[in-house]
Amino acid sequence: MTHVIDGNAVAETVRDDVRAAIDELEAEGVTPGLATVLMGGDDGSATYVSMKQRACDEVGIDGTTVEIDPDAPAEALYETIDELNADPDIHGILVQMPLPDHVPKREVLSRVDPLKDVDGFHPENVGRMVSGNSRFKPCTPHGIQKLLASADVDPEGMDAVVLGRSEIVGKPMANLLLQKTDGGNATVTVCHSRTQDLAEKTRAADLVVAAVGRPEMLTGDMLSEGVVVIDVGTNRVDADNEKGYELTGDVDFKSAREKASVISPSPGGVGPMTITMLLYNTVKAASLQSGVDVEL
Numbered sequence: 001m002t003h004v005i006d007g008n009a010v011a012e013t014v015r016d017d018v019r020a021a022i023d024e025l026e027a028e029g030v031t032p033g034l035a036t037v038l039m040g041g042d043d044g045s046a047t048y049v050s051m052k053q054r055a056c057d058e059v060g061i062d063g064t065t066v067e068i069d070p071d072a073p074a075e076a077l078y079e080t081i082d083e084l085n086a087d088p089d090i091h092g093i094l095v096q097m098p099l100p101d102h103v104p105k106r107e108v109l110s111r112v113d114p115l116k117d118v119d120g121f122h123p124e125n126v127g128r129m130v131s132g133n134s135r136f137k138p139c140t141p142h143g144i145q146k147l148l149a150s151a152d153v154d155p156e157g158m159d160a161v162v163l164g165r166s167e168i169v170g171k172p173m174a175n176l177l178l179q180k181t182d183g184g185n186a187t188v189t190v191c192h193s194r195t196q197d198l199a200e201k202t203r204a205a206d207l208v209v210a211a212v213g214r215p216e217m218l219t220g221d222m223l224s225e226g227v228v229v230i231d232v233g234t235n236r237v238d239a240d241n242e243k244g245y246e247l248t249g250d251v252d253f254k255s256a257r258e259k260a261s262v263i264s265p266s267p268g269g270v271g272p273m274t275i276t277m278l279l280y281n282t283v284k285a286a287s288l289q290s291g292v293d294v295e296l
């Protein structure tokens with residue numbers, strides 16, 4: 001029987017821990033604060049930002065959304081980040097990706113105070129993660145580690161294939177799977193648009209994490225029996241419904257499920273964990289900045 005991971009249910013258990021940690025902070029007079037900055041983006045960006053705001057309200061984080069005109073110069077975003085860096089009530093800052101083309105992403109990510117960088121994208125935090133001393137693990141890969149643990153999947157000794165080399169998912173995922181710690185110790189192959197013989201690589205894998213942004217590109221014939229499959233894709237595909245689209249993962253769920261021992265669907269798998277791990281990192285940031293230790 002294939003175990004289909006319920007991302008919403010796993011997210012709820014992590015949120016219980018987050019709520020308990022917020023109670024500990026509140027008892028010491030600290031309310032965690034998160035600022036989410038939206039400057040344009042893609043079709044999903046505004047939706048994800050409002051989901052983040054709602055999630056903050058739901059657990060007791062003081063969430064603020066700052067919107068910047070996508071045509072404004074990059075300096076407008078820098079000024080906002082500087083103000084948020086200086087605001088003692090803001091413990092976490094997140095700049096929603098993607099940014100407009102004229103805004104240099106690396107400048108932006110380096111501008112966020114590394115102690116408030118709840119995405120874990122600042123070079124200092126990337127360096128810490130790569131050297132095995134993470135401060136904030138990036139939300140999606142960290143969430144995937146939690147999903148795997150919830151299904152009793154230990155990557156240790158597995159041949160893992162990560163499809164995609166993005167800064168948000170592919171690279172940090174590969175890194176966390178490689179690390180000499182719980183949730184790691186896998187042998188990792190990263191595949192991307194220039195990879196040759198992709199199916200040969202995925203067929204040799206015990207664990208496949210698909211994060212390429214191409215609807216249903218990973219099909220059952222590319223997988224071996226008993227594989228663990230994690231679908232990170234949330235692609236909007238045109239559909240004849242009220243919204244005009246439906247969400248589809250990077251995995252062809254029906255055929256992949258026939259091969260998999262464990263599979264996460266999309267929607268309803270990784271997505272809810274991305275937002276939950278952001279709440280988790282915000283509480284961790286509040287704890288680090290206030291000096292109030294919490295259990296997380």
Ligand SMILES: Nc1nc2c(c(=O)[nH]1)N[C@@H](CN(C=O)c1ccc(C(=O)N[C@@H](CCC(=O)O)C(=O)O)cc1)CN2
Nearest residue numbers: 048095096097098119139234267268269271272274275
């Ligand atoms: N600064 C960041 N930008 C982006 C990140 C990020 O981690 N930090 N990740 C992605 C998008 N993302 C969060 O921002 C995200 C994607 C999907 C979901 C989610 O819950 N999806 C649901 C379906 C939601 C829907 O109905 O549209 C699901 O999969 O069940 C949450 C967050 C890019 N940018």
